[in-house]
Amino acid sequence: MQKRIYGVETEYGIIFTPEGRKTLPVEKAIRFLFEKLITTEHFLNVFLENGARFYQDTGCHPEYATPECSSPSQLIIYDKAGERILEDLQSYAEEKIREERIPGKLSIFKNNTDFVGNSYGCHENYLVDRDVDFYYLAEQLIPFLVTRQIYTGAGKVFQTQDGVHYCVSQRAQHIYQKISGTTTNDRSIINTRDEPHADREKYRRLHVIVGDSNMSEYTNFLKVGTCSVVLQMIEDNYINKDFTLRNPVKAIKDITYDTTCKRHLRLDNGREYSPIEIQREYCEMAQKYIEQYPVNDEHKKAVGMWQYVLDCLVDDPNKLYREIDWVIKRHMLERYIDRKGTSWNDPRVFMMDLQYHDIQRDRGLYYLLERAGAVERLYTDEEVDAAKTEPPPDTRARMRGEFIKLAREHSIQYDLDWSNIRLGNLLNVRVICNNPFESDTEKVAELVRTIQKTNLRKTSLSKLVIQS
C-alpha cells in the first residue's frame, strides 16, 4: 500500500512526589490531569481537537493515541504534540493539586519501564492490506522488528547481581511471545488485535507492541519510516530472503544486552548473522525496492537515514550520539560520570535515565540536550505546536477534529469513537465514517448546521445517518 494510515499509542509513566507529609495516590493524581479537558464525553476518556484520543489506561497510565496520520513524519509530529498536550495538562494539574494543599511534584515520563520490572507500552498501528496473509506478514516482519532496536531503542540502565549495565531497549526484556492476543501479560512482538476502524474487507490493523517510546524525533521517524517501507515490500511480495530466527524471543533479549550490536544470532536455517547484518539485508532490499517501485519521498528519506545509521553502527555506535535515543542517553550518562568522577552505581545515573524521558521541558534531560543543540531534530516547535490543536488535513481525523471545534462552539452534546460521531441531546444523530482516508469536513459542518436549526428533543433524527 502506497497510502497508509499510521497511529501510535503511548502510555506514560506517572508519579506524584509529595513535598510534605500529605501524599496523593496515582489514581487520584491522574484525575487532575483530565480536569482541564471539559467535555460532554466520558471523564478519563476524551477525543481532542487535533483528532487524538487521551484516556486513562490499564495500570493508571495516561495514554495518548495520535489521530489517524497519513505519513511517518506527520505521525511523529502528532506524537510529539501529545507530549506537549500532556505537558500543559501536567502544569495545570500540579497547580490544582497545590490548591488542594498537597504540595508536591507530578512527574510524567515517556518511557516504558520502572526499575522493578514493570512495563507499559508504545504501540504502533499500521493499516495493512487485508489480502496479505497475516501470519505470512508477521513471519516476514518479525526478524526486522527483533533487530531494529539497535537504532530504535531508548536505552536503559539496569542492575543485576553483578553490577550495573546499560541495555539498548526498554521493552525487550518484557517480551515473551512472538505473536499473541494479549498485551498485559505474555507480551508479544506483534499483537493480533485487529480493529482497523475501517472497512474490514479491505484492511486490517497491524498492531506492533514491541517498540520503545522515543524522545528523539530522528529515532522515532526512523522507527516508523523503516517499518513502513518493509511493510510495503512485504505487501508487494518483494522480500526474497528468509531471516526467520531460531528463537526470536531469546534473540530480542540477546540483542538488547549487546551494545556492540555485533553478536551473532542463529537463524532457523542454521546460519548466523549479527543484528546489523540482518538490518543491512533488509535495508539493501529496500534500496533496490525504492528504485523499482513507486515510493513516496518520506520513504526514500527513511531508507537513506537507515543506511546512514547502519554504517555508523558498524563503525562505532557512539557516532549516533545526536540521532539515536539509546546512544544519546548513554553518551550523556558517560560524560556525566566522567566529569563527576562517579560511577554507574551512582543513584543519579538511574535518575538521569528516568529524567531523560520527563516530558516537562524544564526538567526533562532530553529537552535539556535539545536546547543545547546536542540532538538532531527533524521538525520545528511551530509544527509540533500547530498539531496540538489542528487535526491532520488529509485523514478522517480532520472531520473529527473540526467537529469537536464546532460542537464546542455551539454547545452541542456529542460522543465519539474512531469511526462514529454521535451528537444531539439524545446522541441519536450519528455520522459514520468507515474510511480513514476521508477528510471532507463539509459533511460535518452541514450536520452541525442542521442540528442548530432543529429542536432535537422534539424531532426524531435517528434516521439521519451519514455514511461515507
Place this chain on the structure above:
Amino acid sequence: MRIIQDPKRRDSQALPLYQAAESPQKQKSKGGGGGEEGDAKGEGGQKLAKKGEELKEEMDNLVDEIDAVLEENAEEFVKNYVQRGGE
C-alpha cells in the same frame, strides 16, 4: 536523491562530544566529520584543539545544567518510582 543526513551539521559541528575529551591528535585521525579545511595541517590541528576545548567547556556547562534540574533525592525517587504494568 537519497537524503543520507543533513550535511550542514557534520561540517559545522565538527567533533562529537564523545571525542572532545580525547587528544587533538586522535580527534584528527578520526576525521571529525566534514573534512573542510583539511589541507592546512598545522592550522587544522590547532583549530581542532580549540574546538575540543570549547566542547569540553560546553560539556562542563551541560553537566552543570543537568545538576540544576536533576531530582535532588535521586535514590529515593528511583526507589519510589514503581508503576503498574500497562497496556
